[in-house]
Every structure is written in C-alpha cells, then in structure tokens.
Amino acid sequence: MPTLSEADSRVLVADAGVPVSAFVTVTSTEEPIDIDFPVVAKLCGDAIAHKSERGLVRLGISSPDELQAAVTELLAAATPEDGDVSVLVSTMIEGRRELIAGVTIDPQFGTTIMLGFGGILAEAVADVTFRLAPITAVDAGEMIDELASQKLLGEFRGEPAVDRDQLISLMVGLSELAAGRDDIASIDLNPLIIADGKPIAVDALVEISTTKTSAATINTEKGA
Amino acid sequence: MPDLRPLFEPNGVIVAGASTHPGKFGFVSLHNILRCGFEGQVFALAREEGEILGVPVLDSPDKIPHGAAELLFICTPSAVNEQLLRDCAARGVKAAFCAAGGYSEAGPEGTEAEQRLVAVADELGIVLAGPNGQGITSPPAHLCAQITAPYPPAGSIAIASQSGNFVSSFNNYAINAGIGVSRSVSAGNAASTGVIDYLEWFADDPATAVSLIYVEGIEDGRAFYERVKPLALKKPIVVLKGGATEGGQAAAASHTGALASNDAIFSGMARQAGIVRAATVEEAFEAAATFATQPLPKGRNVAVLTTAGGWGVVTADALTSAANLDLAPLPDDLMAALDEKLPPRWSKGNPIDLAGGETRDTIPEVMELVAQHDTIDAVVYLGVGIQSNQASLMKDGKFYPDHGLERIVSYHERQDARFATAAAELSASTGKPILTATELAVAQPNNPGVAATRDSGRLCYPTSNRAVTALDHLAWYASYRQRHGA
Incomplete structure (x- = not known):
C-alpha cells in the first residue's frame, strides 16, 4: 500500500491537531534553512517507509556545516526506486519518554486507534491499548489510564507529568482524522516524544489505501 | 429485535x-x-x-x-x-x-x-x-430443555455461549455456588439467533441482572460493538473469550499494525463498550455471580476485616495491585471507634486484624462500624467458618458430646452463621459490597459459615484473591458507568 512521505504525513496529522516538531524540507544544499539547532535530517519520499533500517536518518546535527554535509550524503544515498526525494530537517526534541500512537484497520472491527509506550522496546513490551474509531475524550482518557506503565506518565526524572489534556486532544484528533477520510489504511506516530510533559510527534507515517475501507462508512453513523 | x-x-x-x-x-x-x-x-x-x-x-x-x-x-x-x-x-x-x-x-x-x-x-x-x-434452561420458568444435565437454581445470571459445553460449565458453577441462573442458551451454529441477539433480549429481561457470555469468533466485530454498547450500560455483561482468530494481525507497514493483535483489539473494544472481560472460566462466573448478588461499589476504598494476620496481608497485596481498588486508609474517627471494640494489640490500620480479640459480638459490631463509615466503599471479610471448622473436628470425634463439646460446637456454628448473615444484611442495608472469602468454601462446603453465606444468597469466595478480582471488575464497571453518563 502506498505511503505518504514523512513531510506529507506530518502536514496531515498536524492539521488534525497532532503537535509535530518544527520541520522544513530541502531538495538541494543550495536552499536556505531557517531552523533552530540541533536538528535531525532524514531522506524523505513517498516510497521511503523505513528510514532507520536503511540508515537514512542523521541525529544530533548541531551546526549549519554539519547539516550541509548531512543533506549532501542523504541525497546521494537515494536510489532510483525512491522516486522524488527531499531531505526533511526537523528540530531535535529532547525527552526521555516515548509514546506511540496510531491508526490501523482491523478486518473485524474496522478503524482502530492505538496508544502505547514507544521507542525501541515498543513491540517487545507491547504496553498498548486500542479503541474503535471514533473515540471520545472519555475513551481517550481511559486509554491513557489503561497503560500498564502508569509511573512513566507521572513526574519522571525531573520531567513533569505527561500533559493529559494534550494527549487526549491528540488522540481525539487522530480519531477524527481517521474517521473523516475513507482512504487512510494506517497512521503511525512513532515516536511521540514527551518533551517538558508535552507529546510531540517526531515522525509520522500515513498509509493510503487504494480501496476504500468499510469502516469509514460505519464511522459516520453514530458520531461520537 | x-x-x-x-x-x-x-x-x-x-x-x-x-x-x-x-x-x-x-x-x-x-x-x-x-x-x-x-x-x-x-x-x-x-x-x-x-x-x-x-x-x-x-x-x-x-x-x-x-x-x-x-x-x-x-x-x-x-x-x-x-x-x-x-x-x-x-x-x-x-x-x-x-x-x-x-x-x-x-x-x-x-x-x-x-x-x-x-x-x-x-x-x-x-x-x-x-x-x-x-439447548436452553430457564429456571424461573422451571424449564430444562437441553441434552446435557446441569440445571441450575433460579437466579439472575443469563448465560449465552458459542460453546454448549461452557453453558454446562457455568451452570455447574452456579449449582455449586448456589448462585442461580435466569436463562442459559447454547447458541450452536447460531444460524439465525446469535449471542448478540440473546444479549439484546437479556438486557430487557426482568429476570436477568447480569449477562455472562462465551465467544470465540465474532464475524462482524464492528456490528457487535455497535449493538452491545447500549446494552452494557443497562446491565453488566461479562465475557469470556476463547481463541484468537485469523486475520487479526493487520499486514500493514506500520508499527501500529504489528502491535494490533486481535486479542488486544477485542480487549479495547470490550472496555470501550463497557463489557467486563474475564481471563478464566471461574473468574468469569465469579464476576457474574458478584454482579448478581452484590451492590456496585461507589468508589475504590476497600476495608479488609480479618481474624488472622497473614490472610489480611495477602489481601492487602491483591487490593494494592488491583487497577480499580485501593486499600482504604482508616480515618481517625473510625480508628477511635474500633479502639473501643478491640484489644490494644489490634492492627491499628487496614487490614483490620482483630488479633484474636473477638468476643461474642465483636465481628458483627466491627463490621457494622466499618461498613457504615462514609469513607469505606466495600469490605472483604476473611475468617468466616473458622470456629465451625474446629467444631467439626470435635463433633465427629470420640469425645463428643461430653466434656462440654456439644455446647461449644453449637455456639461456634451459631456464631459463624451469624457472621455470614451479618455480612449480607449489612451489605443490603448500607448498599455496599461485602465479600466473604475462605478456603472452607471448597474445603468444607457444608461448614455453617459457608452454608450461611450461600443461604444469604451471596457467593463465598474460595480465596481472597478471587474476591478482590471479582470486586475489581465491579469497581471498573461502576466507574465506567459514571464516566459514560449512565
């Protein structure tokens, strides 16, 4: 199934109310980049879904010179199969805790919304919870309360507690996005870094379905 | 419908x-x-x-x-x-x-x-x-139209199952526990009438207080969700789910898809719809039996009343781990009132360990003080039947009825029956759940404490852990109703 580029994915989820880290895209080293350092640079394109596995991510870039070098390298790493590419440069977000949120279509239950703990251990730990879209703010609050690692949501190593209201509105926004369109096959916000208590998506991947899902028609029946 | x-x-x-x-x-x-x-x-x-x-x-x-x-x-x-x-x-x-x-x-x-x-x-x-x-059973209508045996006493649990043998299992539990059934039905191939149809009818059936279902596959999960959601707010529904079905694992490029097991989505759907999901057969039955026989707790605060220290400690552990319950702190006025009733060595906290200091009326009096206190939402009572347990050894031994044994046996048996009855009566008068747990429920089912609990229409839980698990389900459902405006 086709995926949107990270840049297009970010725009889509940001419009739905998901906070995303500040970013710009460039297609050459000639373009001026106005962004606060440190930054992250990634190769970005519709056909590029697994950037980390291909080594297409540069973290902790702290100066314009370093960024120039990274952009050159990443553009050179693109293959013909990648199609049109750009380099996405985004502000590096600091935070010890990572969540994952997303949308997936279940063959039995239709569009579902997920929230869980993210990061490299996400799939091993599988501290996740699901609801069927659309969800209400009450549902979103219950999802947060259902995560097993509740202590990680409170004050943590000098960082404030996770902003519950922001996380709820992010989840409801994600649900409205998924319920409002019938061509979204999946959305991944992985990770959502908790920075100063606020969840911020530093990566987004939206998969577009070529056939319309049946779930979306149900979503319109009862509302929230 | x-x-x-x-x-x-x-x-x-x-x-x-x-x-x-x-x-x-x-x-x-x-x-x-x-x-x-x-x-x-x-x-x-x-x-x-x-x-x-x-x-x-x-x-x-x-x-x-x-x-x-x-x-x-x-x-x-x-x-x-x-x-x-x-x-x-x-x-x-x-x-x-x-x-x-x-x-x-x-x-x-x-x-x-x-x-x-x-x-x-x-x-x-x-x-x-x-x-x-x-087949079906419908004990309030004296109907046992089925090709299997177990015919439970009349009560208020309605059972529908995709597996006929689980109908029998739940009916057997009901017979054993003395907690009755309103209807039971094996859906068979469910060609025309499925579990969701039975649930819809149970929701408005005056004989039914709680529904207990077993499901494996749900063909149209979304339609099930849409239909079950309004029902769970009317009456509690307890589900035992077997098996994970094909195709639940979305073959997507996303991490979300990789984490989306059918079981995880089913659990989320159940919580969203207000359905209590139990992990095991006995947990499912005991949750349903508790919904059928105890009031819903209004909050998370549980007091443990025990006649022995170790039981209370393990129960406190279980309460602390339970997602929807807390070990209640005892307020000063309750502590002072308990001081009046108990010897100085009592635990001075929750669990309320009577420390062997009970006189004839201590247990009912302390239970009343605790259950009636505004800050306490539920009570777990441990130790019923212990006196009759000693009495039974006396009663079938060679010294009985001499040496004063007849009199003490009779006293012990009366006391245990009285404690069990007090638990049920206080629960009814305060509108708070009071759960009684003892291993004698299985070890000595005819123990007068156990029998009186059963006769009071309540379940005598075989362990305090199982009582806490059942109470946790009630507390979750009660809080769900509050959050979702029931």
Missing part, C-alpha cells in the same frame, strides 16, 4: 424426534424437561405413536391442540425439519430450538440445509435457536 420470550418462557413444549432409547437426544431432552418440573404441557412427536416417560407419543403435529405449545425442541434429522417447522407453526409454535446437527458444521450440504431452515423460520416468523446446540 426478535422476541425470545417463547423460547425462554413457553406455555408448552413439543419434543420432536422423541425416542424410547435413553441415550438419544429425543429421550434425554424429554426426560430433562419432565424431570426438572416444567409446569406447562409437554408433547412428544415421533414417527410411531406410543408412550415415553408417561407422555403419549403423537405421530403428527396436527394432533397437538392449537396454541398449546409455543416451543419446539428439534431432535429430528435435518431432512425433515423444514416441513416440521411449517407443521408446528400451524399449531401455534413461536420458537424452535434445533439440537439436531447435520447443518453448517457438517459441510456444504449442511450449510445449504441450514440456510433453508433459516429461510423457513423467517417466513413463518419463528424464532430459531441453534441448530447443533445443546
């Missing part, structure tokens, strides 16, 4: 395929209906006239007075059942339970036969349950 009243409260029953062979469905079902005291008329249909268990056997539905039997119990082969439905509809039958197999479980031809049977039932306006199911 189909009216299932003729299935569960028929005025009379026809057994089709009645047999003189005690091993056949057509005998067993007739036997069970008669044996369990169904008060309506019972008719037996077979190819040849005769008599079975004192019931005259009729060779044609035409011989049944019109309107005398609303329920048809089918034990005849699939080839004759469409005509049977037509003939019986003409005699006023409104519901049929098809125990016979040979339908969709038996391959493509069976699937076609099943579709024809459903079409005929729809055309005639007959409620069709099964086929290939074990």
Whole structure:
C-alpha cells in the first residue's frame, strides 16, 4: 500500500491537531534553512517507509556545516526506486519518554486507534491499548489510564507529568482524522516524544489505501 | 429485535424426534424437561405413536391442540425439519430450538440445509435457536430443555455461549455456588439467533441482572460493538473469550499494525463498550455471580476485616495491585471507634486484624462500624467458618458430646452463621459490597459459615484473591458507568 512521505504525513496529522516538531524540507544544499539547532535530517519520499533500517536518518546535527554535509550524503544515498526525494530537517526534541500512537484497520472491527509506550522496546513490551474509531475524550482518557506503565506518565526524572489534556486532544484528533477520510489504511506516530510533559510527534507515517475501507462508512453513523 | 420470550418462557413444549432409547437426544431432552418440573404441557412427536416417560407419543403435529405449545425442541434429522417447522407453526409454535446437527458444521450440504431452515423460520416468523446446540434452561420458568444435565437454581445470571459445553460449565458453577441462573442458551451454529441477539433480549429481561457470555469468533466485530454498547450500560455483561482468530494481525507497514493483535483489539473494544472481560472460566462466573448478588461499589476504598494476620496481608497485596481498588486508609474517627471494640494489640490500620480479640459480638459490631463509615466503599471479610471448622473436628470425634463439646460446637456454628448473615444484611442495608472469602468454601462446603453465606444468597469466595478480582471488575464497571453518563 502506498505511503505518504514523512513531510506529507506530518502536514496531515498536524492539521488534525497532532503537535509535530518544527520541520522544513530541502531538495538541494543550495536552499536556505531557517531552523533552530540541533536538528535531525532524514531522506524523505513517498516510497521511503523505513528510514532507520536503511540508515537514512542523521541525529544530533548541531551546526549549519554539519547539516550541509548531512543533506549532501542523504541525497546521494537515494536510489532510483525512491522516486522524488527531499531531505526533511526537523528540530531535535529532547525527552526521555516515548509514546506511540496510531491508526490501523482491523478486518473485524474496522478503524482502530492505538496508544502505547514507544521507542525501541515498543513491540517487545507491547504496553498498548486500542479503541474503535471514533473515540471520545472519555475513551481517550481511559486509554491513557489503561497503560500498564502508569509511573512513566507521572513526574519522571525531573520531567513533569505527561500533559493529559494534550494527549487526549491528540488522540481525539487522530480519531477524527481517521474517521473523516475513507482512504487512510494506517497512521503511525512513532515516536511521540514527551518533551517538558508535552507529546510531540517526531515522525509520522500515513498509509493510503487504494480501496476504500468499510469502516469509514460505519464511522459516520453514530458520531461520537 | 426478535422476541425470545417463547423460547425462554413457553406455555408448552413439543419434543420432536422423541425416542424410547435413553441415550438419544429425543429421550434425554424429554426426560430433562419432565424431570426438572416444567409446569406447562409437554408433547412428544415421533414417527410411531406410543408412550415415553408417561407422555403419549403423537405421530403428527396436527394432533397437538392449537396454541398449546409455543416451543419446539428439534431432535429430528435435518431432512425433515423444514416441513416440521411449517407443521408446528400451524399449531401455534413461536420458537424452535434445533439440537439436531447435520447443518453448517457438517459441510456444504449442511450449510445449504441450514440456510433453508433459516429461510423457513423467517417466513413463518419463528424464532430459531441453534441448530447443533445443546439447548436452553430457564429456571424461573422451571424449564430444562437441553441434552446435557446441569440445571441450575433460579437466579439472575443469563448465560449465552458459542460453546454448549461452557453453558454446562457455568451452570455447574452456579449449582455449586448456589448462585442461580435466569436463562442459559447454547447458541450452536447460531444460524439465525446469535449471542448478540440473546444479549439484546437479556438486557430487557426482568429476570436477568447480569449477562455472562462465551465467544470465540465474532464475524462482524464492528456490528457487535455497535449493538452491545447500549446494552452494557443497562446491565453488566461479562465475557469470556476463547481463541484468537485469523486475520487479526493487520499486514500493514506500520508499527501500529504489528502491535494490533486481535486479542488486544477485542480487549479495547470490550472496555470501550463497557463489557467486563474475564481471563478464566471461574473468574468469569465469579464476576457474574458478584454482579448478581452484590451492590456496585461507589468508589475504590476497600476495608479488609480479618481474624488472622497473614490472610489480611495477602489481601492487602491483591487490593494494592488491583487497577480499580485501593486499600482504604482508616480515618481517625473510625480508628477511635474500633479502639473501643478491640484489644490494644489490634492492627491499628487496614487490614483490620482483630488479633484474636473477638468476643461474642465483636465481628458483627466491627463490621457494622466499618461498613457504615462514609469513607469505606466495600469490605472483604476473611475468617468466616473458622470456629465451625474446629467444631467439626470435635463433633465427629470420640469425645463428643461430653466434656462440654456439644455446647461449644453449637455456639461456634451459631456464631459463624451469624457472621455470614451479618455480612449480607449489612451489605443490603448500607448498599455496599461485602465479600466473604475462605478456603472452607471448597474445603468444607457444608461448614455453617459457608452454608450461611450461600443461604444469604451471596457467593463465598474460595480465596481472597478471587474476591478482590471479582470486586475489581465491579469497581471498573461502576466507574465506567459514571464516566459514560449512565
């Protein structure tokens, strides 16, 4: 199934109310980049879904010179199969805790919304919870309360507690996005870094379905 | 929504395929209906006239007075059942339970036969349950129309299951616990009437307080969710789910998809819909039995009342781990009131360990102080039956009834019965759950403390952990209702 580029994915989820880290895209080293350092640079394109596995991510870039070098390298790493590419440069977000949120279509239950703990251990730990879209703010609050690692949501190593209201509105926004369109096959916000208590998506991947899902028609029946 | 009243409260029953062979469905079902005291008329249909268990056997539905039997119990082969439905509809039958197999479980031809049977039932306006199911019980209507044994006492748990054997399991638990059942039904192939249809009817059934279901596959999960959600706010629903189905793991490029096991989504759906999901068979039954017999807690604060230290400590651990319960802090005024009743060595906190300091009236008095206090939402009471346990060793020993044993045995037994009764009465008067747990529930089921708990209509939990698990389900459901505006 086709995926949107990270840049297009970010725009889509940001419009739905998901906070995303500040970013710009460039297609050459000639373009001026106005962004606060440190930054992250990634190769970005519709056909590029697994950037980390291909080594297409540069973290902790702290100066314009370093960024120039990274952009050159990443553009050179693109293959013909990648199609049109750009380099996405985004502000590096600091935070010890990572969540994952997303949308997936279940063959039995239709569009579902997920929230869980993210990061490299996400799939091993599988501290996740699901609801069927659309969800209400009450549902979103219950999802947060259902995560097993509740202590990680409170004050943590000098960082404030996770902003519950922001996380709820992010989840409801994600649900409205998924319920409002019938061509979204999946959305991944992985990770959502908790920075100063606020969840911020530093990566987004939206998969577009070529056939319309049946779930979306149900979503319109009862509302929230 | 189909009216299932003729299935569960028929005025009379026809057994089709009645047999003189005690091993056949057509005998067993007739036997069970008669044996369990169904008060309506019972008719037996077979190819040849005769008599079975004192019931005259009729060779044609035409011989049944019109309107005398609303329920048809089918034990005849699939080839004759469409005509049977037509003939019986003409005699006023409104519901049929098809125990016979040979339908969709038996391959493509069976699937076609099943579709024809459903079409005929729809055309005639007959409620069709099964086929290939074990039957129904409806104890308030004194009805045991099933090909398996367990016939529970009348109560308020309604059971519907995709597996007939789980109906039997839950009914057996009900018999053992003395917590009764309002309806039970094995959905069989669920060709026309499925678990969700039963749930919808149970939700408005005055005899039912809680529904208990077993499901494996749900074909259209989204439709199930949409239909079940309004029901769970009316009455609690407890689900035991077996198996993970194919296709639950979305083959997507996303991490979300990789984490989306069918089981995880089912759990999320259940929580979103307000359904209590139990992990094991006994947990499912005990949750349902608790919903059926205890009031919902208004908050998370639980007091533990114990006659021995270790029991209280383990229960405190369980409460601390429970997602929806807390070990209640004891406020000063309650502490002061307890100080008046208990010796100085009492635990001075929760768990309230009586430290062996109980006099004749201590347990009921302390229980009353605790249960009536505004800050306490529920009580777990440990230690009932312990006096009678000693009494039983005295009673069947060689020194009885001399040496004052007759008198002390009688005292112990009266006391335990009194404690159990006090727990039920205080629960009723305060509107708070009071759960009684002791291993004697299984080790010595006729212990007067255990028996009095049962006689009070409450479940005597075999361990405090199981009491806490059941109470945790009640607390979750109560909080769900508050959050979702019930």
